[in-house]
Amino acid sequence: MRQTIVRNVAELPTYGYGPRSGPWWGAMGFMALEGMGFAIAVGTYLYLYAIDPNWPIGAAPPDLWPGTTEAVVYLLSIIPNEITNRAAYRQDLAKVRTGLVVMSLIGIALLVLRGFEFAHLNTRWDNSAYGSIVWLILGLHTTHLATDVGDTVVLAVLMFTRHAKPRRFSDVTDNVFYWNFVVLAWLPLYALLDWVPRL
Amino acid sequence: MSVTAESNELRDDVLNGLQLSGQLERVWRTPSGLVGALMSVDHKIVGRRYILTAFAFLLLGGILAMLMRVQLAGPEQTFLSADKYNQIFTMHGSTMMFLFAVPVMEAFAVYLVPLMVGTRNIAFPRLNAFSYWMFLFGGCFLWISFLFNVGPDVGWFSYVPLSSLQFTPTKRADVWAQMITFTEVAALAVAVEIVVTVFKLRAPGMTLDRIPLFVWAMLVTSFLVMFAMPSIMVASTSLILDRLVNTRFYDASSGGHPLLWQHLFWFFGHPEVYIIFIPGTGMASTILATFARRPVIGYPVVILSLIGTGFLSFGLWVHHMFVTGLPQLGAGLFTASSMLIAVPSGLQIFCWLATLWDGRPVYRTPLLFVIGFIVIFVIGGLSGVMVASVPIDTQVHDTYFVVAHFHYVLIGGAVFPLIGAVYYWFPKIAGRMLSERLGRWNFWLAFIGFNVAFFPMHFLGLIGMPRRVYTYTADMDWAHLNLLSSIGAFVFALSFALLLVNVVYSLRKGALAGDNPWNGSTLEWATSSPPPPQNFDRIPVVKHRDPLWADSESLPVIAGLSAERREVLLTSLAEAEPQTREASSEPSIWPLLTAIATTVFFIGSIFTPWAVLWGTPPMAVTLIGWFWPSGSKEDEE
Numbered sequence: 001m002r003q004t005i006v007r008n009v010a011e012l013p014t015y016g017y018g019p020r021s022g023p024w025w026g027a028m029g030f031m032a033l034e035g036m037g038f039a040i041a042v043g044t045y046l047y048l049y050a051i052d053p054n055w056p057i058g059a060a061p062p063d064l065w066p067g068t069t070e071a072v073v074y075l076l077s078i079i080p081n082e083i084t085n086r087a088a089y090r091q092d093l094a095k096v097r098t099g100l101v102v103m104s105l106i107g108i109a110l111l112v113l114r115g116f117e118f119a120h121l122n123t124r125w126d127n128s129a130y131g132s133i134v135w136l137i138l139g140l141h142t143t144h145l146a147t148d149v150g151d152t153v154v155l156a157v158l159m160f161t162r163h164a165k166p167r168r169f170s171d172v173t174d175n176v177f178y179w180n181f182v183v184l185a186w187l188p189l190y191a192l193l194d195w196v197p198r199l
Numbered sequence: 200m201s202v203t204a205e206s207n208e209l210r211d212d213v214l215n216g217l218q219l220s221g222q223l224e225r226v227w228r229t230p231s232g233l234v235g236a237l238m239s240v241d242h243k244i245v246g247r248r249y250i251l252t253a254f255a256f257l258l259l260g261g262i263l264a265m266l267m268r269v270q271l272a273g274p275e276q277t278f279l280s281a282d283k284y285n286q287i288f289t290m291h292g293s294t295m296m297f298l299f300a301v302p303v304m305e306a307f308a309v310y311l312v313p314l315m316v317g318t319r320n321i322a323f324p325r326l327n328a329f330s331y332w333m334f335l336f337g338g339c340f341l342w343i344s345f346l347f348n349v350g351p352d353v354g355w356f357s358y359v360p361l362s363s364l365q366f367t368p369t370k371r372a373d374v375w376a377q378m379i380t381f382t383e384v385a386a387l388a389v390a391v392e393i394v395v396t397v398f399k400l401r402a403p404g405m406t407l408d409r410i411p412l413f414v415w416a417m418l419v420t421s422f423l424v425m426f427a428m429p430s431i432m433v434a435s436t437s438l439i440l441d442r443l444v445n446t447r448f449y450d451a452s453s454g455g456h457p458l459l460w461q462h463l464f465w466f467f468g469h470p471e472v473y474i475i476f477i478p479g480t481g482m483a484s485t486i487l488a489t490f491a492r493r494p495v496i497g498y499p500v501v502i503l504s505l506i507g508t509g510f511l512s513f514g515l516w517v518h519h520m521f522v523t524g525l526p527q528l529g530a531g532l533f534t535a536s537s538m539l540i541a542v543p544s545g546l547q548i549f550c551w552l553a554t555l556w557d558g559r560p561v562y563r564t565p566l567l568f569v570i571g572f573i574v575i576f577v578i579g580g581l582s583g584v585m586v587a588s589v590p591i592d593t594q595v596h597d598t599y600f601v602v603a604h605f606h607y608v609l610i611g612g613a614v615f616p617l618i619g620a621v622y623y624w625f626p627k628i629a630g631r632m633l634s635e636r637l638g639r640w641n642f643w644l645a646f647i648g649f650n651v652a653f654f655p656m657h658f659l660g661l662i663g664m665p666r667r668v669y670t671y672t673a674d675m676d677w678a679h680l681n682l683l684s685s686i687g688a689f690v691f692a693l694s695f696a697l698l699l700v701n702v703v704y705s706l707r708k709g710a711l712a713g714d715n716p717w718n719g720s721t722l723e724w725a726t727s728s729p730p731p732p733q734n735f736d737r738i739p740v741v742k743h744r745d746p747l748w749a750d751s752e753s754l755p756v757i758a759g760l761s762a763e764r765r766e767v768l769l770t771s772l773a774e775a776e777p778q779t780r781e782a783s784s785e786p787s788i789w790p791l792l793t794a795i796a797t798t799v800f801f802i803g804s805i806f807t808p809w810a811v812l813w814g815t816p817p818m819a820v821t822l823i824g825w826f827w828p829s830g831s832k833e834d835e836e
Contacts, residue, residue, distance in 0.1 A: 001714070001754050003737055006756065007403065007757045007777070010212060010759030013779050014782070016778055016781070020769065022323075025398055026322065029390070033429055036426050036429040036430075037429035040433045040466075047456070048448075051456055126447065128447055129448055131447070132448050154826060158827075163827075
């Protein structure tokens with residue numbers, strides 16, 4: 001079939017930020033399906049809660065301090081996360097490096113805190129359906145957190161190597177975007193796990 | 200401190216036709232040899248593998264169906280024991296639903312969607328390769344377990360408490376639950392790839408109202424996968440945790456509830472029907488337009504119907520649970536929503552009939568299968584409206600009436616258009632035509648065999664034959680209809696054998712297809728058959744809904760993409776305006792290694808929870824290898 005060139009796109013950039021970038025949409029897709037996973041897990045919790053009048057079943061509610069500390073750290077982490085985001089848009093490599101190291105450390109700190117939270121749930125996974133669902137929800141979010149921390153650490157290492165190409169800054173903004181989802185996902189889960197058993 | 204932009208590079212606008220083809224083929228081809236084949240990230244190669252693997256599972260699932268029909272052909276048969284029959288019907292259902300029906304639709308999308316939207320590869324090609332390996336390993340794992348006599352035997356729905364440790368103390372239910380996870384990972388990955396491919400990799404000018412109907416269907420399907428599959432993920436994970444580490448999700452004595460399983464399973468399970476059916480409608484629309492030789496009438500209506508069906512499919516799951524004693528108000532609501540979904544499906548059918556009526560139809564094999572699909576699906580839809588009603592469902596629940604209904608819906612709704620799609624797109628994939636004569640035999644054997652096999656089951660159900668029974672006594676008066684059904688099943692199976700013969704014969708002896716043998720209107724026909732590694736030498740520009748019919752003399756294209764590295768054009772979401780030229784992944788062995796590590800993790804965790812600990816580091820290492828940009832041409836500079 002004969003072809004007619006009607007436009008030249010040579011001048012277009014080789015990467016984009018936010019909705020102009022493919023990986024951003026990929027992150028959106030994974031957020032949608034992971035968000036649905038959390039929603040289903042929350043639905044499971046509420047279903048079990050609805051059919052059992054003695055909630056939490058045979059256990060004290062979780063101790064508040066680990067989850068609350070985490071919630072505070074998550075909320076505060078938005079500040080360095082946003083600073084990293086702006087530095088990435090400016091393609092300021094030094095600040096991006098600093099930002100990614102800080103965010104990696106915050107992620108690792110949250111994983112340590114998460115260990116304390118499991119220890120202070122005041123129930124085991126095999127005590128009752130209540131224990132099972134709180135361990136499952138916390139486990140799901142921990143997997144979510146750990147994979148994002150892993151991604152942040154790898155990206156940080158990349159930015160200290162020769163692979164710190166311009167398009168990598170777009171990856172940094174996607175990582176920032178995804179972290180905001182990790183934070184957003186945590187807040188309703190925190191309310192569910194730590195406060196609903198106290199109602 | 201900042202990093203500078205890339206330097207000058209070879210672009211396609213400085214090369215003439217032959218030079219450009221050769222250069223792009225060198226850049227986009229899959230490396231040769233076994234290792235090269237294992238590294239492939241070409242959507243066409245992955246798609247072909249996916250299609251072939253899914254059809255291999257269809258063959259296996261079909262053989263099991265035949266074994267069941269031999270057993271049920273007469274009363275008090277001893278061909279299969281009750282135990283073996285349980286395994287076989289479980290394996291048949293699980294294979295057909297999880298290893299054939301959903302994967303084969305996604306497989307066609309993996310092959311076709313990038314071609315139909317006019318791009319050079321799917322979004323996230325390495326994820327695509329990974330998803331295939333996960334699907335393959337998950338399917339093999341299930342079937343190897345079956346051959347070693349640890350295959351699941353609790354139905355494709357795996358209801359608790361039947362599948363709990365108390366009633367299934369062996370590893371059978373664990374095998375089933377982990378297979379679910381494999382197929383979820385594969386299906387979810389493909390869904391995200393399809394969504395991003397459709398949203399961002401469409402050819403310039405392919406606005407939302409110019410997207411081909413099959414692509415629209417796959418977009419809606421992908422969203423269904425993304426929002427339905429997490430439910431079965433939570434359900435199956437909870438099941439295996441109950442079995443392995445004594446969680447209590449489904450244990451009524453500790454605050455759990457068996458009905459929780461059914462809610463979670465059917466919240467996935469009913470959209471699953473539409474995950475299988477909606478791609479079939481997309482195939483039907485595409486085939487119908489080509490052979491009616493006119494665009495589908497009511498393009499916006501068809502799209503709104505697809506979206507409407509997608510939304511409504513999430514509001515139906517409770518009609519599978521009418522006999523579990525749920526509140527009356529809920530039963531009424533779900534009856535209404537179950538009946539309501541007939542409306543968008545009906546609208547599509549009217550659009551297709553109007554297209555045929557107004558067109559100049561050419562009755563070739565693909566169109567015959569689409570017409571067969573319409574007839575069979577309408578019958579399945581009508582029995583669907585019947586079982587959506589609580590009083591009727593209460594009577595026929597768990598009888599052969601339901602078996603007849605869902606085979607009419609699933610085989611009529613998915614398999615018939617799928618076989619039509621095989622005949623339609625085989626020339627593009629293989630470069631040769633399938634035999635039309637064998638195709639017509641194939642269709643009539645399939646149509647007659649199917650109806651003889653499954654229509655009698657309506658009557659069997661109405662006179663009380665329960666489903667999932669391995670035999671029946673002579674005094675039940677079910678023998679004649681069962682024998683008829685078994686004969687029909689073998690005729691139906693013969694039609695698939697004929698399809699296989701046709702494919703094998705035509706791969707060697709079929710007539711050469713040429714670029715566009717059916718005079719199709721969509722972009723996959725704008726490239727050679729089979730397509731080159733780069734799909735298109737120059738990316739087409741779309742100015743009409745049926746670009747190859749509207750621009751039949753000369754196809755408008757763009758220039759300016761890189762000719763020395765893998766690059767795809769990203770466009771805006773609604774208007775498909777060019778935005779960026781983004782790198783596409785190079786071939787890599789890491790998706791395969793990651794899939795192997797993930798398989799070890801999943802299978803290990805059937806036997807010991809510690810696999811979660813020792814299985815994680817290999818997965819992490821392979822994932823880092825996958826994402827590390829070593830080998831990327833852009834990073835090697």
